[in-house]
Amino acid sequence: MEQKIKNLIKDALKNLAIEVSDIALEHPEDLKNGDYSTNVALAISKLLNKNPKVLAEEIVFEINRLNVDKNIEKVEIAGVGFINFYLSRKFFTNSIEEILNKAENFGKNDLLKGKKMMVEYTQPNPFKPLHIGHLMNNAIGESISRLVEFSGAETTRANYQGDVGLHIAKAIYGLFNNEKLQSKVGSHNFQATNIGMAYVFGAGEYENNEEAKKEIDEINKKVYAKSDPKINEIYAWGFKVTMEAFEDLYKTLGTKFDLYFLESQMMSIGVDIVRANMGNVFEESDGAVVFKAEKYDPKLHTRVFITSQGLPTYEAKELGLTEEKFKTMPQMDLSIVITANEQMDYMRVVAKALSLLHPDYENRMLHISHGMMRLASGKMGSRKGNVVTGEALLNDVRDAILERMTNRDFGNEEREKVASDVGVSAIKYSILKQSTGGDIIFDFEKSISFEGDSGPYLQYSYARANSVLEKAQKENILPDFEVAPEETFEVEKLLYQFPEIVLKSAREYEPHYIANYLIEVARAYNSFYGNMVIVNKEDKTSSYKVALTYAFSFVMKTGLHLLGIAAPKKM
RNA sequence: GCACCCGUAGUGAAAUGGAUAUCACAACAGUCUUCGGAACUGUCGUUGGGGGUUCGAAUCCCUCCGGGUGCACCA
Numbered sequence: 001m002e003q004k005i006k007n008l009i010k011d012a013l014k015n016l017a018i019e020v021s022d023i024a025l026e027h028p029e030d031l032k033n034g035d036y037s038t039n040v041a042l043a044i045s046k047l048l049n050k051n052p053k054v055l056a057e058e059i060v061f062e063i064n065r066l067n068v069d070k071n072i073e074k075v076e077i078a079g080v081g082f083i084n085f086y087l088s089r090k091f092f093t094n095s096i097e098e099i100l101n102k103a104e105n106f107g108k109n110d111l112l113k114g115k116k117m118m119v120e121y122t123q124p125n126p127f128k129p130l131h132i133g134h135l136m137n138n139a140i141g142e143s144i145s146r147l148v149e150f151s152g153a154e155t156t157r158a159n160y161q162g163d164v165g166l167h168i169a170k171a172i173y174g175l176f177n178n179e180k181l182q183s184k185v186g187s188h189n190f191q192a193t194n195i196g197m198a199y200v201f202g203a204g205e206y207e208n209n210e211e212a213k214k215e216i217d218e219i220n221k222k223v224y225a226k227s228d229p230k231i232n233e234i235y236a237w238g239f240k241v242t243m244e245a246f247e248d249l250y251k252t253l254g255t256k257f258d259l260y261f262l263e264s265q266m267m268s269i270g271v272d273i274v275r276a277n278m279g280n281v282f283e284e285s286d287g288a289v290v291f292k293a294e295k296y297d298p299k300l301h302t303r304v305f306i307t308s309q310g311l312p313t314y315e316a317k318e319l320g321l322t323e324e325k326f327k328t329m330p331q332m333d334l335s336i337v338i339t340a341n342e343q344m345d346y347m348r349v350v351a352k353a354l355s356l357l358h359p360d361y362e363n364r365m366l367h368i369s370h371g372m373m374r375l376a377s378g379k380m381g382s383r384k385g386n387v388v389t390g391e392a393l394l395n396d397v398r399d400a401i402l403e404r405m406t407n408r409d410f411g412n413e414e415r416e417k418v419a420s421d422v423g424v425s426a427i428k429y430s431i432l433k434q435s436t437g438g439d440i441i442f443d444f445e446k447s448i449s450f451e452g453d454s455g456p457y458l459q460y461s462y463a464r465a466n467s468v469l470e471k472a473q474k475e476n477i478l479p480d481f482e483v484a485p486e487e488t489f490e491v492e493k494l495l496y497q498f499p500e501i502v503l504k505s506a507r508e509y510e511p512h513y514i515a516n517y518l519i520e521v522a523r524a525y526n527s528f529y530g531n532m533v534i535v536n537k538e539d540k541t542s543s544y545k546v547a548l549t550y551a552f553s554f555v556m557k558t559g560l561h562l563l564g565i566a567a568p569k570k571m
Numbered sequence: 572g573c574a575c576c577c578g579u580a581g582u583g584a585a586a587u588g589g590a591u592a593u594c595a596c597a598a599c600a601g602u603c604u605u606c607g608g609a610a611c612u613g614u615c616g617u618u619g620g621g622g623g624u625u626c627g628a629a630u631c632c633c634u635c636c637g638g639g640u641g642c643a644c645c646a
Contacts, residue, residue: 029586029593039589046626079590080627125646165646263646288644299574307644314646341576345641348575371576372639404609422609433595434584437576439639441583450609453583453595460609471606504587516585519594530604530611549606571609 002500004069005036005085012062013040020044031493034076034084041081052081059083087493093484093544095496099551100479107502107558113152116331119145121338122255125162126242127171129196129389130249132442133340136373139428140436141338142255142564143511144368150562151506156329158259160321163239165263167199169220170206172234174198177205184237189391192245195238196389249390252420253428254564261324263317270312270320273357274305281356291315293349296356303349318350319357326361334364336509341369341437368509371439373431397423401456405571421566422456429455432563433515453519455565461522462556464529465549466569472535472546479547483540491524491552498555502562511563518559525552 006023013020020040028037041056048055056077063075063083073088099106121141124130141157149155175182178201181194205212222228223235250256274282274289282289287308293300305316312320325335339347347367355362401419410418431440433453450456472478498517505513534545557567 024587024589026587026589028590030590033590037590042589042626052626082590162646167646286643290643301574301642303642304644309644311644313644317646340640342640343646345575346646369576430583438584439577451596452609454609456609457595460607464607464610466607468606475606512585516594523594526610527612529606530602533605535606570607 001071001087001091002036005038005072008063008067008069008072009038009040009059009083011066012059015062015066016058018044018048027497028082028084031490033078033082035087035493036085038083038085039081041083045081053077056081056083089484089486089488092488092492092496093481096492096544096547096551097481099495099554100547103554104558106554107150107498109151109499109503109506111151111503111506112148115148115153115333116156116329117148117153117334117336118156118158118259118325118329118332119148119336119338120158120160120261120325121145122250122257123160123162123339124246125165125167126239126246127168127195128199128242129193130246130391132373132388132390132393135253135390135393135427136370136431136440137338137340138250138253138255139431139564140368140370140511142253143428143432143514143562144336144338144509146562146564147502147506147509147511147514150502153333156259157255157257158261158325159257160261160263161243162263164224164267166206166216166220167203168223168235168238169216170202171195171199171238172202172219172223172231173205173212173216174200174202175234175238177201182234188241188244189248191241193389193391195242245391249394252394253424254566259328261321266317266320266324267312268320269323270316270318271306273319273323274312274316277357281353291349291353293352296352300349300352301345303346305353315346315350315353318347319354322354322361322365326358326364332364334366336366336368338368338370340372342372344369366509368436370436373440373442393427394420394423397426401426401450410570418568418571421568422450422459422571425455425459425560425565426450427455428563428565429458429515432511433519435510435512455563456571458518458522458556458560459565459567459571461526462553462560462567463569463571465525465553465556468529468534468549469546469553472549475535475537477535477537477543477546479550480543481547484544485541489524489528489548491521491528491548494521494524495551495555498559505562514559514562518556518563521552521555521559525549525556 002025006025009023010020023038023040024043025036025038028034041059042052045052045055060075060077060083067075071088071091072085074086076084076086078084119141122134122138124134145155145157175195175198178198181198183194184191202216206216219231222231226232278289282291282305288304289306290302290304292302294302303315304313306312322335326332337347351365351367354365398419401422402415405415405419430442434440501513501517505511533539534542534549536542560567
């Protein structure tokens with residue numbers, strides 16, 4: 001339709017002997033201003049030295065003379081010279097029919113058809129609790145994965161985990177000093193929580209206790225060297241248990257990773273790369289091996305890749321990781337890494353080094369950075385130290401929802417599952433509704449208030465539409481397009497725009513466009529629902545309204561999927 | 572100090588250089604409704620300050636103010 005209107009405008013301009021390379025056509029924010037709108041008259045009025053409004057009148061006159069399309073009801077001039085197009089009942093009826101035909105495929109595009117893409121996200125560390133920052137990273141990463149997947153890319157989800165480092169020594173120190181936390185009884189979740197507590201204890205001691213600091217540094221060396229059987233044993237157990245607990249969380253969150261990279265395995269690969277490129281990229285400085293990125297770009301700075309003790313830093317490991325990724329998938333078109341924006345500067349340095357080593361990687365790497373998740377002051381449900389663990393947050397939100405669900409006929413298991421899905425939606429939506437760059441002030445109280453602008457509101461709208469459809473089935477009212485009412489509804493004016501929104505989100509790797517769109521659609525549908533009885537045998541147009549409800553439910557379900565949110569039929 | 576990011580109603584956000592700056596929460600006033608009230612209908616209220624570019628600026632440029640992050644052996 002967009003193309004049709006553009007052609008129509010072009011033809012009209014041609015008749016006026018005006019040539020324009022590109023015509024800007026957009027959906028006005030206010031639906032009163034039509035379904036499509038163009039500012040060509042304003043844009044070219046200066047060139048032609050004409051009054052934009054007069055020019056617009058001439059263009060509209062031509063358009064009306066040329067237009068034979070029944071999808072366009074009327075064309076009007078508004079404001080200083082905008083030309084607004086109003087689509088007809090026929091267009092909306094057709095678009096609802098199209099949505100029903102395509103069902104869950106409605107909205108798909110082939111922007112990235114055939115491209116191989118890898119998305120790395122979440123990156124938790126074994127032995128350490130997964131905190132809300134990881135939750136944020138996971139929500140964004142999963143949504144971006146689904147977006148590119150839905151746009152035709154062959155998508156691989158990757159996770160990178162820090163299985164070596166001081167944090168592990170801290171946790172092991174904590175375990176040594178708290179016998180109870182070493183308990184092998186109970187679920188792996190319970191055991192992982194204990195290890196998290198041991199870490200918090202160890203981290204505190206490392207800061208405040210000289211003796212403990214020395215001991216932890218000792219443990220750290222032994223972890224690297226694998227020289228102490230007792231440490232090896234506790235490491236093996238702790239690694240297994242915390243990784244299993246992460247898997248439980250991924251399942252709750254709706255993520256399934258295809259590839260896991262471990263930091264320990266990137267060490268030697270990274271060191272080899274650095275050593276092999278001494279002189280041309282890397283150089284020695286104060287006993288360490290560094291990369292002086294400012295030589296290539298004044299905005300960058302020098303970073304250490306191998307310490308004076310001969311150990312690779314994060315930077316060197318990142319080199320190894322990227323190398324491994326391309327080795328695993330040699331035909332990869334794009335490798336996306338998602339991290340918090342505090343890592344932006346050194347990721348740039350690493351990217352610069354990589355592009356010197358592999359010029360062909362330069363355009364095949366993309367770093368997306370998101371804001372930080374901060375806590376609103378006020379009481380948090382389950383504070384541990386100064387961080388809120390992802391699990392604690394998920395549990396608190398789920399429990400708050402369970403309290404509200406008492407009047408429904410679910411089995412216990414089903415009820416828990418739905419409560420969990422709604423909780424995940426509350427958290428994910430609050431993250432994904434805003435553009436990825438910004439910080440998020442996380443407010444627990446608000447995250448369990450499900451009114452208005454929230455994930456549960458979207459799910460609620462879906463569930464409600466679903467029960468309308470159930471009733472329609474019972475009363476044997478089938479969707480039909482022949483009986484459309486004369487008036488058009490706001491929902492219809494939004495539903496057909498879904499594919500454009502998806503495309504925009506995928507192009508910019510920005511899920512928030514989808515989130516904002518879904519809220520608008522949900523509000524429009526709820527308003528539609530509130531203003532009439534949809535399933536009504538007395539109403540001849542009832543079966544069209546049922547069709548509209550189907551269309552809404554498909555779009556909502558797909559949209560929620562793209563946000564990584566489940567769409568329960570009942571809640 | 573240098574670099575990068577940000578500053579929009581009381582709060583959280585949105586807006587390829589375009590129309591009267593949009594949405595939600597909160598507050599206030601209604602609807603007690605049939606198919607799910609986790610709802611619907613209204614009201615209230617906003618671009619940090621100052622310059623500039625432009626027919627037109629939240630958006631681009633300059634400057635000031637305020638916040639965040641990073642800047643050599645942590646990740």
